[in-house]
Amino acid sequence: MAEGRTAPDVERPSANPLEQSERLDAGSADNTTKRANPQADILPGDSATTKAEKIERHGDTSNGDVSTGFEQSAPKRRKMDQESALTAAERTEEQPGRKKGVTPIKKEFLVDISRISEPAHDDDAAEASGKTAQPPQTVGGKGGKKKGKGGQNHNRQFGRSRDEIQLCMSRAKVNEFASSTCQFGEKCKYEHDIRRYLKDGKREDLATFGSICPVWELKGKCSAGWRCRFAGSHSKEVEHEDGRKELVLVEREKPGEQINGDDEMQEEGVGVVNVISNAAKISLRKKHIQTVKSDQYLQWMNEHNQDPTNGRPRPDLKAAVELIDDEGIPIKIAPSNGDSNGVHDIRASYVEPPFRASEKRRIYYGPETPVLAPLTTQGNLPFRRLCVSLGAQVTWSEMAMGLPLVQGEKGEWALMKAHESETAPPAYSPKNPVLDYNHSKDLKFGAQIAANKPWLALKTTEILTSLCPQLRAIDLNCGCPIDLVCRQGAGSALLDSHAKLEKTLRGMNAVSGETPITVKIRMGTKDKHPTAEKLCQRLVLGGPEAQDHGEGPCGVAAITLHGRSKQQRYTRSADWQYIADCASLVKKLKAERSTITDTAREPDARDLPASSTSGTGEGLPYFCGNGDILSHVDYTAHLQDTGVDACMIARGALIKPWIFEEIQQNQYLDKSASERLGYIEQFARNGLEYWGSDEIGVGTTRRFLLEWLSFSCRYVPIGILDELPPRFGDRPPAFQGRSELETLLSSGDYRDWIKISEMFLGPAHKDFQFQPKHKSNSYEIEAEG
Numbered sequence: 001m002a003e004g005r006t007a008p009d010v011e012r013p014s015a016n017p018l019e020q021s022e023r024l025d026a027g028s029a030d031n032t033t034k035r036a037n038p039q040a041d042i043l044p045g046d047s048a049t050t051k052a053e054k055i056e057r058h059g060d061t062s063n064g065d066v067s068t069g070f071e072q073s074a075p076k077r078r079k080m081d082q083e084s085a086l087t088a089a090e091r092t093e094e095q096p097g098r099k100k101g102v103t104p105i106k107k108e109f110l111v112d113i114s115r116i117s118e119p120a121h122d123d124d125a126a127e128a129s130g131k132t133a134q135p136p137q138t139v140g141g142k143g144g145k146k147k148g149k150g151g152q153n154h155n156r157q158f159g160r161s162r163d164e165i166q167l168c169m170s171r172a173k174v175n176e177f178a179s180s181t182c183q184f185g186e187k188c189k190y191e192h193d194i195r196r197y198l199k200d201g202k203r204e205d206l207a208t209f210g211s212i213c214p215v216w217e218l219k220g221k222c223s224a225g226w227r228c229r230f231a232g233s234h235s236k237e238v239e240h241e242d243g244r245k246e247l248v249l250v251e252r253e254k255p256g257e258q259i260n261g262d263d264e265m266q267e268e269g270v271g272v273v274n275v276i277s278n279a280a281k282i283s284l285r286k287k288h289i290q291t292v293k294s295d296q297y298l299q300w301m302n303e304h305n306q307d308p309t310n311g312r313p314r315p316d317l318k319a320a321v322e323l324i325d326d327e328g329i330p331i332k333i334a335p336s337n338g339d340s341n342g343v344h345d346i347r348a349s350y351v352e353p354p355f356r357a358s359e360k361r362r363i364y365y366g367p368e369t370p371v372l373a374p375l376t377t378q379g380n381l382p383f384r385r386l387c388v389s390l391g392a393q394v395t396w397s398e399m400a401m402g403l404p405l406v407q408g409e410k411g412e413w414a415l416m417k418a419h420e421s422e423t424a425p426p427a428y429s430p431k432n433p434v435l436d437y438n439h440s441k442d443l444k445f446g447a448q449i450a451a452n453k454p455w456l457a458l459k460t461t462e463i464l465t466s467l468c469p470q471l472r473a474i475d476l477n478c479g480c481p482i483d484l485v486c487r488q489g490a491g492s493a494l495l496d497s498h499a500k501l502e503k504t505l506r507g508m509n510a511v512s513g514e515t516p517i518t519v520k521i522r523m524g525t526k527d528k529h530p531t532a533e534k535l536c537q538r539l540v541l542g543g544p545e546a547q548d549h550g551e552g553p554c555g556v557a558a559i560t561l562h563g564r565s566k567q568q569r570y571t572r573s574a575d576w577q578y579i580a581d582c583a584s585l586v587k588k589l590k591a592e593r594s595t596i597t598d599t600a601r602e603p604d605a606r607d608l609p610a611s612s613t614s615g616t617g618e619g620l621p622y623f624c625g626n627g628d629i630l631s632h633v634d635y636t637a638h639l640q641d642t643g644v645d646a647c648m649i650a651r652g653a654l655i656k657p658w659i660f661e662e663i664q665q666n667q668y669l670d671k672s673a674s675e676r677l678g679y680i681e682q683f684a685r686n687g688l689e690y691w692g693s694d695e696i697g698v699g700t701t702r703r704f705l706l707e708w709l710s711f712s713c714r715y716v717p718i719g720i721l722d723e724l725p726p727r728f729g730d731r732p733p734a735f736q737g738r739s740e741l742e743t744l745l746s747s748g749d750y751r752d753w754i755k756i757s758e759m760f761l762g763p764a765h766k767d768f769q770f771q772p773k774h775k776s777n778s779y780e781i782e783a784e785g
C-alpha cells in the first residue's frame, strides 16, 4: 500500500469480525481461485470522498474483472511447480524484463509507479528488539513524536493496559457472597466489591469472538474470573430463596473432560508446557540449586587442560543426576542411567565422553521438516502455535540468555514455555523412518540459549534439561549479531573462538543427558572472511586437541548455517553457494567419519537407511541452511541444489506463516484477505489463551500482534504479482490490494495495525502505546499529520 497514509477507516467491529471482513474483502479471492474486481471493494454507504480516494488509489477505473493470474487451474499450477525446478543460482539471476529490486506488481494494482516504498522494514532492528544494546533514547513521548534521523526506536514503550480500579486477587475468582480472606486485610489497596469493580473498575465486555471468552470456550473455565474482558460469558446473577441476588461465575465441564484445578498451571495459560514452579525459580535465584554434573565436568575440564596427557577418566556424570533445592530435596530427577554396573565401570575408566552421542535422543532434520527459526520477540508461543497449525515441523524458542536463566529470572524462563502442540512429534512420513523408530520421544520444540562462557552454557544446559524435560534439543546461538550480546563474548563473538566454542558444545553435550545439543552459526563475523567451513570441520571431526586425545566429535546433533556474516547483517542476499560448500564438506566428513566409527553403531540403527543414520546416531550432525526463504520454490530449490538436510525459515514465516502449508503442498497459495484475517484471529485467540483474557492479557496480545503485523504487512499477494517467485530483496511500488481489506493488511502504518487488532481485541486501552521498531514508520505518520 502507499506508504505514508493510513487505510480508510474501518467500521468498528461487529460482533463477528470475520463476517465484517467478508464485506471488506468483497471482490477478493475468498479462496485460492476467486477473481478480483477493484471496483467491488467500495462498500455501500461509503462517503463520496472515500469512494474517490479508493478509485484514485486503484489507479484504474476500468469496470472489467481483473484476473489474479494465479488461479489454481491445472496448467497454471504446473507453471508454478516448474518454478521449483529452477536452481537457486538461476532464481537469483536477473530475469529478463524483471526490474532489479522492485516487486513486479501487475499494473492494474499499481497506484503510482514512480513511488517505491521507503525502506521502512529494518530487520536488524527487529532482530535486536527486546535485547537492545543501546542506552535508552528519548523518542519524544507517545508514538515517537520527535523528528530526527531514521533508525531504530530503542527503549520502546508500550504503555500499561490496566483496569481503572483493580480487583483484589482474593476476589477475582470467587462468587460474590463467597467468604474470601485477603492476606492484606484493611491495608489492601485493591477493590473487594465485585459489583463496584464491574460497574466502575473495568471496561465493558468485548463483543468479539461472539462475545464468548475464548479461554472458557476451550476449557470451560477462565482463570481471569471477573477480570476477564468476556466475564459476562461465564457469569450470571442468581436469585437465592431469601431474595438476595448474587453474581456467580459459571464453569462448564466438557463431557469427559476434567478441568485443571491447579491454579498455578491455570495462570500459565491453556495447554502450556515447560512451566517451572515459582519455588524452583526462587531456589535458582538464591543459588540453592546445585549443578553437580556441570561442576564435575568443569573441574575435570580444568584438570584435563592443565595436563592433557594425564589420561584421567572423565567424571562419572551419570551418577550425578539430581538438582537439589535449598532443603536438600531433589527438584527433578534427571534420567536414570539405566546402565548395568559393569558397563558403567568400564565407561568410567574409558577416555570417552560419558554421554555418547548414540545414547542421545534422536532428532531428525529432513526435507519434510521445515524448521521455524528462533525469533526474538516475534517467535512467541502464540505465533509458533499458529505456524505449527500451518505445518511447521520444528520450532525454537526465542533466544534466552544463560545468566538470567540460571538466576531464575521469570521473564527468561517464560521464553521456555511451549504449547502442547509443539510437543507432538513432527509428522510421520515413510521418508522419515527415524521418527517411526523413535517416535514417542521426538518433540518439535527446542530451546535456544546464548552464553559467553563454557561454565554458563553448561549450567544453563543442565538446569534446562532437568527442569524442562519436554525439549527437543538445546541450541547454542552463535549467530546473534546484537552488540550487547557479542561484546560479552556470546552470540556471533563465538565464531571467532573455535576452540572455546567446541569446548562449550562438548561440555553441553556431556551434561544434557539424553537431550541433543545443536548450534546455529553465521558464515563468520567479517564480510568476505567466511570461517564457517573451518568451523564445520571442527564440529564434525573434533578440533586438533580433541583428535590428539583420541576424543571424537563434540557431538552436536545439528548445525544450522545462516548464509550471512555478522557484519553483513541483512544487507545483500544470503549466500547459498557458501551454504552448499559447507553442506558438501559436512557430508564428506561425515562419510569419512562414519567409516571409522562404523563398529560403534547401534545394532538397530544399522538397519536404517543410510540417510536416516546421517544425523545424530554417531554424533554426526545434520546440516540445515537458512536465509531468505520466501516460498516453497526457494525451499525446494535449496534442498535440491545445496545438499542441506533441511531448511530453516525466519522472516518468510513472519510475512506469510502459511509458507509451511505451501511447502507441504508444493505450490503457491494465494490466500485471500479474509483467510489472512483468519490467521490474525487465530493469533489473537492463541494470545488470549496464553497471556490471559483480562485487560493486561488483551494488551499483551495486542502488542505482540502488532509486532507480527509489522512483518505480515510486507506480504504482497501472490495473485497481484506479475512474475514469480517473490524475492526478499524486492520492494513493492505503491500498490492497491484486490479489496479494501487486502489493502489494509498491506499497510505499513502502525495505526492501521491497531485498527486490525481492534477487530478482535476491541478498542485499544487509553494507555496502550505502540512504537514501531523502526522510526521511519513514526515519521511518515507525522509527515502526513
Ligand SMILES: Cc1cc2nc3c(=O)[nH]c(=O)nc-3n(C[C@H](O)[C@H](O)[C@H](O)COP(=O)(O)O)c2cc1C
Pocket (backbone or CB within 6 Å): 123, 126, 127, 128, 373, 374, 375, 376, 377, 378, 397, 398, 399, 448, 477, 479, 480, 520, 562, 574, 626, 627, 628, 629, 648, 649, 650, 651, 652
Ligand atoms: C525479528 C527477528 C528475530 C530474530 N531472533 C533470533 C533469535 O532469537 N535467535 C537466532 O538465532 N536468530 C534470530 N534471528 C535470525 C533468524 O533466526 C534467521 O537466522 C535470519 O532471519 C535469516 O533467516 P531468514 O532470511 O529466513 O529471515 C532473528 C531474526 C529476526 C528477523
